[in-house]
Amino acid sequence: MQTAKVSDTPVEFIVEHLLKAKEIAENHASIPVELRDNLQKALDIASGLDEYLEQMSSKESEPLTELYRKSVSHDWNKVHADGKTLFRLPVTCITGQVEGQVLKMLVHMSKAKRVLEIGMFTGYGALSMAEALPENGQLIACELEPYLKDFAQPIFDKSPHGKKITVKTGPAMDTLKELAATGEQFDMVFIDADKQNYINYYKFLLDHNLLRIDGVICVDNTLFKGRVYLKDSVDEMGKALRDFNQFVTADPRVEQVIIPLRDGLTIIRRVPYTPQPNSQSGTVTYDEVFRGVQGKPVLDRLRLDGKVAYVTGAGQGIGRAFAHALGEAGAKVAIIDMDRGKAEDVAHELTLKGISSMAVVADISKPDDVQKMIDDIVTKWGTLHIACNNAGINKNSASEETSLEEWDQTFNVNLRGTFMCCQAAGRVMLKQGYGKIINTASMASLIVPHPQKQLSYNTSKAGVVKLTQTLGTEWIDRGVRVNCISPGIVDTPLIHSESLEPLVQRWLSDIPAGRLAQVTDLQAAVVYLASDASDYMTGHNLVIEGGQSLW
Numbered sequence: 001m002q003t004a005k006v007s008d009t010p011v012e013f014i015v016e017h018l019l020k021a022k023e024i025a026e027n028h029a030s031i032p033v034e035l036r037d038n039l040q041k042a043l044d045i046a047s048g049l050d051e052y053l054e055q056m057s058s059k060e061s062e063p064l065t066e067l068y069r070k071s072v073s074h075d076w077n078k079v080h081a082d083g084k085t086l087f088r089l090p091v092t093c094i095t096g097q098v099e100g101q102v103l104k105m106l107v108h109m110s111k112a113k114r115v116l117e118i119g120m121f122t123g124y125g126a127l128s129m130a131e132a133l134p135e136n137g138q139l140i141a142c143e144l145e146p147y148l149k150d151f152a153q154p155i156f157d158k159s160p161h162g163k164k165i166t167v168k169t170g171p172a173m174d175t176l177k178e179l180a181a182t183g184e185q186f187d188m189v190f191i192d193a194d195k196q197n198y199i200n201y202y203k204f205l206l207d208h209n210l211l212r213i214d215g216v217i218c219v220d221n222t223l224f225k226g227r228v229y230l231k232d233s234v235d236e237m238g239k240a241l242r243d244f245n246q247f248v249t250a251d252p253r254v255e256q257v258i259i260p261l262r263d264g265l266t267i268i269r270r271v272p273y274t275p276q277p278n279s280q281s282g283t284v285t286y287d288e289v290f291r292g293v294q295g296k297p298v299l300d301r302l303r304l305d306g307k308v309a310y311v312t313g314a315g316q317g318i319g320r321a322f323a324h325a326l327g328e329a330g331a332k333v334a335i336i337d338m339d340r341g342k343a344e345d346v347a348h349e350l351t352l353k354g355i356s357s358m359a360v361v362a363d364i365s366k367p368d369d370v371q372k373m374i375d376d377i378v379t380k381w382g383t384l385h386i387a388c389n390n391a392g393i394n395k396n397s398a399s400e401e402t403s404l405e406e407w408d409q410t411f412n413v414n415l416r417g418t419f420m421c422c423q424a425a426g427r428v429m430l431k432q433g434y435g436k437i438i439n440t441a442s443m444a445s446l447i448v449p450h451p452q453k454q455l456s457y458n459t460s461k462a463g464v465v466k467l468t469q470t471l472g473t474e475w476i477d478r479g480v481r482v483n484c485i486s487p488g489i490v491d492t493p494l495i496h497s498e499s500l501e502p503l504v505q506r507w508l509s510d511i512p513a514g515r516l517a518q519v520t521d522l523q524a525a526v527v528y529l530a531s532d533a534s535d536y537m538t539g540h541n542l543v544i545e546g547g548q549s550l551w
């Protein structure tokens with residue numbers, strides 16, 4: 001990678017001055033050898049830094065390499081002399097590999113979906129950030145010079161991430177006004193344009209809510225060759241950046257840090273700022289609605305970090321989806337299934353996603369298995385907060401022909417098994433004064449699904465609802481909430497079996513939503529019922545059936 005020939009960053013200036021000092025020392029025989037040695041050591045440390053950072057940071061993608069090469073070999077003086085750009089663009093203004101990698105990391109870490117760049121140049125920073133955006137992510141790049149949009153676009157087009165980038169040409173402040181007028185908001189902003197306007201861009205972003213709370217602003221060149229802190233430095237740009245840094249430091253709406261990378265990169269986070277009551281704060285009501293319960297905004301109250309959960313029947317279908325959802329929300333999850341292979345596969349899936357997980361084999365119709373599964377979880381993770389009793393079976397037969405064997409099998413798993421799980425989990429939870437039990441009931445607890453005949457299933461699921469209501473009211477004053485979820489007809493491979501496939505069309509005509517449920521339609525509900533956000537809900541049957549029970 002080509003290094004800048006003209007000093008541009010504090011480190012490059014340090015190197016330049018050390019080289020001069022070394023030259024002077026070499027021309028003066030009276031300079032002690034010790035001083036020369038120390039100068040050389042300082043020079044080695046300073047001059048090796050940038051190269052080492054480049055070597056030890058992830059390599060850029062091919063489109064970025066091409067973009068960099070094309071940018072540094074372009075004759076920008078000629079472009080300006082030919083009247084193609086308003087200003088003469090110095091090639092040193094390109095964001096390089098290391099800073100590009102930092103920006104990319106920040107997009108990943110902040111989980112940004114919408115990014116704004118102010119000052120694109122040839123698009124190195126824009127493409128670096130776009131590479132970290134999700135498929136549906138969007139980056140808007142503001143650039144004064146239309147020439148640069150035409151320069152960057154062919155390389156953006158070669159990258160699978162280029163389609164996420166929209167370039168808006170013209171003065172950035174005009175674009176910011178347009179974006180504010182349409183109520184746009186961003187998760188991350190990179191300010192890297194005309195230095196004198198930094199403060200105006202920053203103020204506009206915060207004053208017009210263009211940056212979401214907890215969003216991040218990265219600002220380049222905030223050390224400006226060291227001139228922001230050098231006492232004898234008086235040039236316009238250095239002064240603009242010094243004023244900018246001071247303004248940000250005094251702004252209570254943000255937290256910030258300057259990283260001494262290249263010419264200085266400030267990272268600013270917009271914090272949930274609450275002015276002191278009694279200040280000139282108008283009619284703001286400073287209660288939990290405003291601040292969030294325990295200071296947490298509503299989505300944070302759905303998090304399950306530090307919680308221990310289990311899901312029965314988690315080897316496939318709804319249970320697997322529940323286990324993923326609880327894990328994604330932060331819980332450790334025990335995958336319970338009769339089938340060891342399936343339980344281990346799902347536990348492995350969770351581990352791949354960085355979720356703590358364990359596979360437990362249990363037949364929940366057997367009391368010893370149920371007790372052992374609870375003991376295994378408590379032994380491994382010390383406690384249990386969330387019990388998701390989902391395992392169940394469904395057998396079809398005309399009622400006049402339903403055998404006692406079918407009835408008993410269904411009830412043994414669906415109702416007796418669920419009761420045993422509730423009881424064993426409940427004993428741990430009542431002791432600690434906290435727990436969330438979520439049972440899987442069914443829309444069949446409310447209506448009689450047809451034309452299939454499933455008396456024992458329907459009756460057992462109605463029993464699950466009554467079990468839930470009874471436990472939910474009996475245990476809530478000791479901190480244990482019990483609720484259930486009643487899914488409609490869920491699109492699983494079973495539905496597409498030879499015997500059931502012909503019924504699908506019939507069911508669809510009974511469903512206002514016009515489609516079967518996907519297991520993912522149920523995931524948010526289990527997280528809600530498992531979280532503190534649902535603490536006032538107990539004994540509830542949460543029906544998710546696309547409206548089917550209403551027709």
Ligand SMILES: C[S@@+](CC[C@H](N)C(=O)[O-])C[C@H]1O[C@@H](n2cnc3c(N)ncnc32)[C@H](O)[C@@H]1O
Pocket residue numbers: 089093094095118119120121122123124125126142143144145148170171172173192193194197
């Ligand atoms: C330091 S370079 C940006 C480098 C770029 N972020 C990258 O990743 O390589 C500054 C850019 O800001 C643009 N610029 C300067 N004044 C501007 C303004 N008022 N509005 C929009 N862009 C501006 C310049 O044309 C130049 O391309």
